[in-house]
Amino acid sequence: xxxxxQHDLPQHSLELASKSGIRTLEVAEVIGVLSTCxxxxxxxxxxxxxxxxxxxxxxxxxxxxxxxxxxCTDPIAGALLRKYPQFDLILTGDNxxxxxxxxxxxxxxxxxSLTRQxxxxxxxxxxxxxxxxxxxxxxxxxxxxxxxxVTREHLEKxxxxxxxxxxxxxxxxxxxxxxxxFEENLTKAIKANKIPDSVIEIIYKAxxx
Numbered sequence: 001x002x003x004x005x006q007h008d009l010p011q012h013s014l015e016l017a018s019k020s021g022i023r024t025l026e027v028a029e030v031i032g033v034l035s036t037c038x039x040x041x042x043x044x045x046x047x048x049x050x051x052x053x054x055x056x057x058x059x060x061x062x063x064x065x066x067x068x069x070x071x072c073t074d075p076i077a078g079a080l081l082r083k084y085p086q087f088d089l090i091l092t093g094d095n096x097x098x099x100x101x102x103x104x105x106x107x108x109x110x111x112x113s114l115t116r117q118x119x120x121x122x123x124x125x126x127x128x129x130x131x132x133x134x135x136x137x138x139x140x141x142x143x144x145x146x147x148x149x150v151t152r153e154h155l156e157k158x159x160x161x162x163x164x165x166x167x168x169x170x171x172x173x174x175x176x177x178x179x180x181x182f183e184e185n186l187t188k189a190i191k192a193n194k195i196p197d198s199v200i201e202i203i204y205k206a207x208x209x
Contacts, residue, residue, distance in 0.1 A: 002031055003047070004038040005059040005093060014038055039094070043084060051133035053088040061094040062110065064101060077101040081108045088136055098127060100138060109138055122150045 002022065010016040017023055017038075025031045037043045039059040047057040061074040075083070081090060081103045090108040098112030114126045126145060129138040186207075190200055 001034050001048075001057075003034050003036075003057055003059050003093075006039045009039070012039075014040055043087070046087065053133055053136060054086060055089045055091065056084065056087040057091045059093045062092050062108070063095055063097070064099045068095065068097075077108050077110065078103060081106060089131065096121070096124075098140075100129075105136060107136055107138065114143070116145070116150045119150060119152045119154070122152055 004014060004017055004020070004022060006012040008020055008022050010019050022031070022033060026033050034047045034057055036045060036047050037056060037058040037060075041058075043056050043058060046054040048055045060080070061068075061072075062077045062080050063072075063074070064077050077092075077099065078101055080092075081101055084090065085106070088106055090106075092108060092110045095110050096113040096117070097110070099110050101108045109129055109131075111127060111129055112124070113121070114128075116122065116124050116126065126143045127140045128143070129140055131138050186203070190203070195203075
């Protein structure tokens with residue numbers, strides 16, 4: 001069973017759900033789609049009632065700790081859990097970072113992404129959660145991954161390149177005397193770099209010094 005997230009919907013519109021890939025899978029009876037609570041909706045009733053527990057499945061951005069991005073107006077997980085006391089278990093999506101929050105015996109679970117999509121997730125361990133209805137608790141079950149598939153190597157190379165560029169610019173700032181004329185700077189550069197006489201002759205001839 002699943003719900004619609006914004007990236008599942010054409011133009012991020014729930015009204016166009018009939019044209020989505022999820023709808024195709026639903027018609028093919030590969031998956032089922034819950035009636036609530038899709039992206040952009042607000043909960044009015046449980047998505048499911050299992051073992052007497054009210055369960056809400058909601059494609060909603062929430063988080064723990066620091067605000068995930070500048071200008072974020074989505075609620076922190078603890079506040080979201082307290083706002084909807086009618087649900088024993090709230091299962092959220094949208095945030096790719098996994099976490100769980102408990103409040104007065106009720107639980108919010110954000111499983112995170114099932115795949116590692118960027119180098120920032122190189123250390124991410126995809127997981128599902130086993131839910132125990134009698135205690136309303138969960139246990140993570142980690143999915144097997146190849147740790148070497150995602151690396152930060154390209155980011156490290158980029159950082160090293162940026163450091164070299166910054167060092168070069170800094171060196172230019174220290175060596176380049178803007179108070180000198182072009183000809184004087186050229187003469188200094190020729191002396192500093194031990195340019196052959198044959199090349200110097202071509203340079204001077206080209207600029208007609």
